[in-house]
Amino acid sequence: MHALSDIIKKLxxxxxxxxxxxxDDGYTPLACAVSNNNLEIVKILLKHDPGLAYVKNRTGETPFHVAALNGFVPIAEEIISTCPDSAYITHEKYSTNALHIAINNEQPKFVDFILKTPQLHRLINRDDKDGDLPLHYAARKCNSEILRSLLSYKGQDxxxxxxxxNNAVDEVMAMKKLLKTLKWNESFTLVSSVIPSAWRNAAGDKAKKEIKKQAIQKVASLTARYTSNTSLVAALIATITFAAAFTLPGGFSNDPSDAGLPIFARKVAFQAFLISDTIAMCSSLAVAFLCILATWEDLDYLLNYRKTTRALMWCAYSATTVAFGTGLFTVMAPERLWLAIFILVLSCILPFISKIIGDWPKIMVRLRVGRQFRSDLVPNI
Known part of the structure; x- marks a missing residue:
C-alpha cells in the first residue's frame, strides 16, 4: 500500500x-479511490487538490455520492473534513443528495452517520427533482431500520x-407487492405512528381493504396449495398414530390372568401415551376430512377453515410428540430413568420451540414496534 501511495504522489x-x-467509465481518480474504499489514497488526492471533491463523474455523482452509494463512512468523514460543503452537491440528473443515494442503496450506517453529523442535517429535508425527500425514498424501500432512524430525527418533516x-404513508401504501409482508407491516406502523390519529386510522382501513382484495384474488391458488400440503401431513400423522396404537410400548402380557392386555396398562405414562396418541389421530383425521370440504372460494369461509385446520394440526403435532415421549418413557424408565426423563421433556417442549421459531420474525417485529404493531394487517391467507 505504501508503495502505491508513493507512486501516486510521484505521478x-x-x-x-x-x-x-x-x-472510460467516467470515474475520476478520487471517485475510483472512494469506490475501492482506499482511505489512504483519498487523503493523498484531497491533500493534493481539495477541489477534486466537487468534480462529478460522467454519471453526475461526486466522490461523496460514491461514498454514500457504497456506505463508506470513514471516507465520507475525510471528504467533509476537507470540503464540508461538497456534501450538499446534488446529482447532475436527478437532483438527489447523498442521503437520497444512501437510502436508495439501503446503507443504514451511512444514514446514521448523516443523522449524527450536525453539519449534514440540512440534507434530511431536501427534495429531489420529483419533490421526494429522503423519507419518501425510505418509505418506498420499506426499510424499517432506515425509517426508524429518520423518524427519530426531531426536525424530520x-x-x-x-x-x-404523496406523503411517506402514501409511498408505503403504494408498495403493493410487499403489502402482505412483515417488512411492509413494520414500515407502515413506523410511518403511520407519527401522523395524526385520524389519518392513521384512515390509512389502516385502506391497507386492510387492499390486503383483503389481494387475498380474494389469490384465494383459490393459495388454498389449493395449502390444502394439498396440509392433507399430506395430516394423513402421515394419522398413519403413524394409528400404527402406534397397535404396537404398544412393552407389548402384550402372556400371563394367563392378563392374557392379551398391555404389559404397562397400569402405568400412568402408558395411559398418557394412549390419550395423546388418540388425540393426535383424531385431530389429524379431522384435518384430512376438512381438506375435502375446502372447495368454496368464499374468503371468510376459507379464513375460518385455515384457522381451524392450523389449530387441529398444531394439536395433532403436539400430541404426536407427547405420545412418542411418553411411550419411550414407559419402557425406558425402569432401567434408565435419566434418559427417559430427557426424552420426555424434549418431546414435550419440541412443539413450543417449533412455534417460537416459526413466529420468530413476527415476535421480533412486535419487540421493535411494541404496542403499535398492527396484527390486523398481518394476512391470514
Missing part, C-alpha cells in the same frame, strides 16, 4: 493534471408531499 507531482482525468402529492 501527481510530475503530472498534476492526471488528478482530474476520467476513466413527516407530512411533506412530493410532486405526486
Amino acid at each position: 501527481l507531482n510530475g503530472r498534476p493534471e492526471l488528478a482530474k482525468s476520467t476513466a 413527516y407530512t411533506a408531499n412530493n410532486a405526486n402529492n
